[in-house]
Amino acid sequence: MGKNKLRKFSEMESMECVFQYPFGILREKGFPMKGSWGRDYFGNDNPIVLELGCGKGEYTVGLAERFPDKNFIGIDIKGARMWTGARQVRDRGIKNAAFLRTSIELLPHFFSPDEVDEIWITFPDPQMKKVTKRLTGTRFMDLYRQVIRDNGIIHLKSDSPFLYTYTQYMVEHNGFKKVTDTSDLYHDPQGVSDILNIRTFYEQQWLDRGLTIKYISWHLDHATTLSEPDVEIEPDTYRSFSRGELQCPDKC
Numbered sequence: 001m002g003k004n005k006l007r008k009f010s011e012m013e014s015m016e017c018v019f020q021y022p023f024g025i026l027r028e029k030g031f032p033m034k035g036s037w038g039r040d041y042f043g044n045d046n047p048i049v050l051e052l053g054c055g056k057g058e059y060t061v062g063l064a065e066r067f068p069d070k071n072f073i074g075i076d077i078k079g080a081r082m083w084t085g086a087r088q089v090r091d092r093g094i095k096n097a098a099f100l101r102t103s104i105e106l107l108p109h110f111f112s113p114d115e116v117d118e119i120w121i122t123f124p125d126p127q128m129k130k131v132t133k134r135l136t137g138t139r140f141m142d143l144y145r146q147v148i149r150d151n152g153i154i155h156l157k158s159d160s161p162f163l164y165t166y167t168q169y170m171v172e173h174n175g176f177k178k179v180t181d182t183s184d185l186y187h188d189p190q191g192v193s194d195i196l197n198i199r200t201f202y203e204q205q206w207l208d209r210g211l212t213i214k215y216i217s218w219h220l221d222h223a224t225t226l227s228e229p230d231v232e233i234e235p236d237t238y239r240s241f242s243r244g245e246l247q248c249p250d251k252c
């Protein structure tokens with residue numbers, strides 16, 4: 001491991017806003033703040049919003065600064081990326097944001113039923129081959145329902161036509177109530193809200209290559225019996241190009 005990564009990991013150990021919990025300890029002792037993040041970390045009972053696969057945590061930090069009456073937690077398995085957001089939270093004295101280094105699959109170990117109010121999923125890998133790995137697939141909807149309140153909102157921001165189309169089908173097929181849906185966020189005739197204008201690291205890279213950004217959000221109810229839509233979706237061809245050679249096809 002590079003020196004820089006090691007330095008970041010060691011700095012994160014001492015940051016109050018960062019929680020890193022090896023699975024062994026989690027299995028043995030459980031997470032002490034499960035069900036009490038509000039009382040024990042944030043010191044209030046404001047709504048809790050998660051950013052999954054947060055990378056450097058642009059949404060976690062950006063939303064926390066805009067909404068002091070909500071609490072934000074960025075979650076990612078990669079600590080070196082998370083360090084960027086965690087340092088901003090520490091250095092700017094942001095009290096309503098934290099970072100949790102873990103796998104998304106372990107969410108129910110860290111949060112009680114109904115403890116979460118909203119979930120943001122920002123530029124995930126579309127997982128075109130494996131629906132069970134897709135963060136907007138029904139396996140993950142089932143997982144989110146174990147921690148989010150009934151009808152809590154899920155937000156997806158993505159560069160991927162494949163993932164966006166799949167998610168539209170998934171939402172419609174399961175009868176979830178849509179909040180917003182746009183296939184070209186930054187050219188939407190209704191304009192872009194301040195919240196959606198927050199740009200993540202990956203997002204900026206895709207924008208620099210001329211891709212359009214998609215955004216869809218919906219209410220995730222607890223009652224629906226989840227099922228996968230039976231659809232064939234054309235894969236994103238641009239993802240197989242190396243970054244330097246990326247050429248955007250017309251339908252990006």
Ligand SMILES: C[S@@+](CC[C@H](N)C(=O)[O-])C[C@H]1O[C@@H](n2cnc3c(N)ncnc32)[C@H](O)[C@@H]1O
Nearest residue numbers: 053054055076077078103104122123200201202
């Ligand atoms: C393509 S990056 C996007 C990062 C960031 N949201 C952005 O837009 O710049 C996807 C992120 O999801 C994280 N990730 C993927 N699968 C995960 C999982 N199962 N649990 C936790 N993090 C995961 C990766 O480590 C990576 O940082």
